[in-house]
Amino acid sequence: MAQRYLNGDTLDPYKLKAIEDVASIWRERLMDISWFMRCLNESVARQANTEDKCTGRFWEGRFKSQALLDEKALAACMAYVDLNPIRANMAKTPEDSDHTSIQQRIRASILDEQPKELLPLVGGERLNMPKGLPFRLDHYLELVDWSGRHLDPRKRGAIAENTPPILERLGIPPRHWLYLSRNFESRFKGLVGSAEAVRHACRRLNKRWVHGIRDCRCYLSATPC
Known part of the structure; x- marks a missing residue:
């Protein structure tokens, strides 16, 4: 019926209603990240199981969808993801x-450029600020490199003498940043940001409670614990 409708054929009212109902479901699925991940996981699992001649899930657990509410949460999440290969011992350095x-x-x-495929790092907020992430590129690279060195178990708990400037600007103590760079995915499940940003989002979304609010208050707020 959908093909006939697209070809311009005249359809009975009940058939048009059926097509509208199906289209409504398709629209919801196109906007649903859970449905997208379900389809992606299934196709990857089928291919991997065929290659390995086995059955079961490809990934151990379900995906997590987190809303990053401010630049502190954004920086912590970016660094956490960028350090995944080092954390998994698949790479020795970020480069x-x-x-x-x-x-x-x-x-x-190295070529004094920023990748066209990624949103550029444009520095701190200011008048006539160009579109991009509110960090300086050199500060972010230094921050990730510094964080990666502290993932080494032999150096765990040590603090570098020269703290990256971005930590001072974001107001995150170094020991709190190290906690975030190691535990971001496991400690935050939904809304991520300062306690004030999370409360504002909860009021807007009519949510009474959100997982991880204590860690948001402790590690991402203006007056951390």
């Missing part, structure tokens, strides 16, 4: 970590 945005930014920075 060697394949399939990461940090590698793309480093390669572009």
Whole structure:
């Protein structure tokens, strides 16, 4: 019926109603990240199971969808993701970590450029600010490199003498940043940001409670614990 409708054929009213109902479901699925991940997971699992001649899930757990409410949450999440290959011992340095945005930014920075595929890092907020992320590129690269060095178990708990400037600007103590760079995915499930930003989002979304609010208050607020 859908093909006939697209070809301009005249359809009975009940058939048009059926097409509208199906189209409504398709629209919801196109906007639903959970449905997208379900389809993606299934196709990847089928291909991997065929290659490995086995059955079961490809990924251990479900995906997480987190709303980043301010630049503190954004910086913590970006660094956490960019350090995944190093955390998994698949790379020794950020510039060697394949399939990461940090590698793309480093390669572009060598040519004094920023990657066209990624939103640029444009520095702190100011008048006539260009579109981009509110961090300086050199500060972010230094921050990720510094965080990566502290993922080494032999150096766990040590604090570098020269704290990256971006931490001072964001108002995050170094020991709190190290906690975020190690535990971002496990500690935050939904809304991520300062306690004030999370409360504002809860009021807007009519939510009475959100997982991780204590960590948001402790590690991402103006007066951390």
